[in-house]
Amino acid sequence: MPAALLDLILPPRCAGCGAPGAVACPSCTTGLLREPAPRPPDPPPAGLPDCWSATAYDGAARRMILAHKERGRTALVPALAASVSACVAAWAAGGEAERELWLVPVPSARAASRRRGHDPVRSLATAAARELCRRGRPAVLAPLLRQGRRVADQAGLGSAERAVNLSGAFEVVPGAAARLLPSGRRPGAVAVVLVDDVVTTGTTLAEAARALRATGTEPAVAVTIAATRRRRRIGEYHRE
Incomplete structure (x- = not known):
């Protein structure tokens, strides 16, 4: 039975800690807003915009993101989207008071969306835009x-393999920006915000930024719920 349906039938338990009473308990929800701040990967890939995250990809935050993304617990969208919107607001407070915010979700692979039964990042961006309003x-x-072409599953790939896998993978939907702009509004009057759930090596966000720039749209920032920690191995780095 789908997890979203179980959340309606059974007494809810927090996806972060298992406590009864809600799909996202107050403590774990607070953890999702731990500290909105720049958390770029190190080293960042070429073309990656300024990159902000609300928290680290560990503990309850990791469990909640995976429950939403891979196990279909769509009831978590409000809590996760609040993390995205708080991070966007923290970034925008640094000097973006006048521009409308365009939240651009990183597109999911069609096969992944079919397997999951939903598009998790688009759901987050939709709810985050409403929260900001x-x-x-x-x-x-x-x-x-x-997506302009099929890509392999990114799980388990290193930064170089991810770059090859995603090179040229995204494209801009023809006419999409023009349809969003009110009559007389210039593209420069908006701040384009790339949205994803987790930043690991930054390759996905860098490829999304490349696709936007190819049609003259400059992303102002990339925002995620969480960022993975980098851990040193002997002679190299890897992302957890």
Whole structure:
């Protein structure tokens, strides 16, 4: 039975810690907002925009993201999207008060969306845009990107392998930006925010940024819920 349906039938338990009472308990929800800040990968791939995350990809945050993404617990969307919107708001407070925010979800592979039964990043970006509007920050979902070709599953790939796998993978949906712009509004009047759930090596976000730049759209920032920690091995780095 799908996890989303079980959440409706059974007494809910927190996806982060297992405590009864809610799919996201107050403590784990607070953890998702641990500290919105720049958390770029090290080293960052070429072309990666300024990269912010709300927390580290560990503990309850990791369990909640995986429960939503891989196990279909869509009831977690409000809590996870609040993390995205808080991170966007923290970044925008540094000087983006005048521009409308366009939240551009990194596109999921079609096969992955079919297997999961939903598009987790688009759901997060949609809910985060609504939350920002409730906070008085003009924001819209801007689905500008799509997959231009099939890619392999990224799990287990290193940074170099991810770069090869994703090279040229994304493209801009023709006419998508023009349809979102009100009459007379210039593209420079908006701040384009790339949204993903987790940043690991930064390769996915860098490829998304490349696709936008190819049509003259410059992303202002990339925002995720969480960032993986980097751990040193002998003679090399790897992402956890």
